[in-house]
Amino acid sequence: MHTLLDALEFPFVQRALLAGLLISASASLLGVVLVLKRFSLIGHGLSDVGFASLTIALVLGLPPLLFAGPMVVVAAVVMMFVSQRHGASGDVAIGVASTGALALGILVAAAGPGINIDVHNYMFGSILSVTRQDVVLAAILMAVAAAVFVFQHNRLYLVTCDETFAKAIGVKVIGYHFLVSLLTACTVVAGMRMVGTLLISGLIIFPAVTARRLVGSYRGMVVAALIISLAACCIGMAISLLFDWPAGASIVMTNIVFFFVARVIPRP
Secondary structure (H helix, E strand, O other): OHHHHHHOOOHHHHHHHHHHHHHHHHHHHHHHHHHHOOOHHHHHHHHHHHHHHHHHHHHHOOOHHHHHHHHHHHHHHHHHHHHHHHHHHHHHHHHHHHHHHHHHHHHHHHHOOOOHHHHHHHHHOOHHHOOHHHHHHHHHHHHHHHHHHHHOHHHHHHHHHOHHHHHHOOOOHHHHHHHHHHHHHHHHHHHHHHHOOOOHHHHHHHHHHHHHHHOOOHHHHHHHHHHHHHHHHHHHHHHHHHHOOOHHHHHHHHHHHHHHHHHOOOOO
16 A cells, blocks of 8 residues: 555656546446447457557657547548448448458558557557646546536437437437547547557446446446446556556456456346
């Protein structure tokens, strides 16, 4: 405990914890919609596109996040469009595209000399290197996600749980689908430095599927996913600081432990 309290006195640890909590919170909220709508494959695909974009940016000498950000947003729009138009077959196309993006990123990284360290940091994250700008970005993203869930709660609930009725009363269902997809893309970009492109989808998926196992209502699932995600972030950061393990992987593994614990608890 003394070790953790001493570590919290350092500004870079404070920034890392704050950024981690903000990204985890926004990822968990969006994950509820993605899991219930069975769009979770989009979150995984966006992380692979983010990795490919980052490696290309590093090889070309471009600002990594400034290049990868728009690419991931465009990919989010395309993936949601394909999923809307083609249903189950669209999921197959997204899976093929995401795997192709990952393979492309690996090949580009191997071809680009001298970028292996940078690629490694973006693949697996380096949360202790987050800057004030990263924290501000995470705070803005969390504020937008929270505003959507608070002020559009009823419509988002209908879009997520009863799409047919939502369409019948005039709710722009497709618009909300694309809004969630774009926010997910922003979360992936913001979380690249924190947990890495290969792990960020874990922050989106695991809190939601764990919460779904524990509670039986949409509102309860949103609250439970948020609590689970924040708890996993705090515990994962503590494990990382105590044992000098990668913070991103520690947070994701904590989420996985929560998921398996929830599996043995009787459903409500």
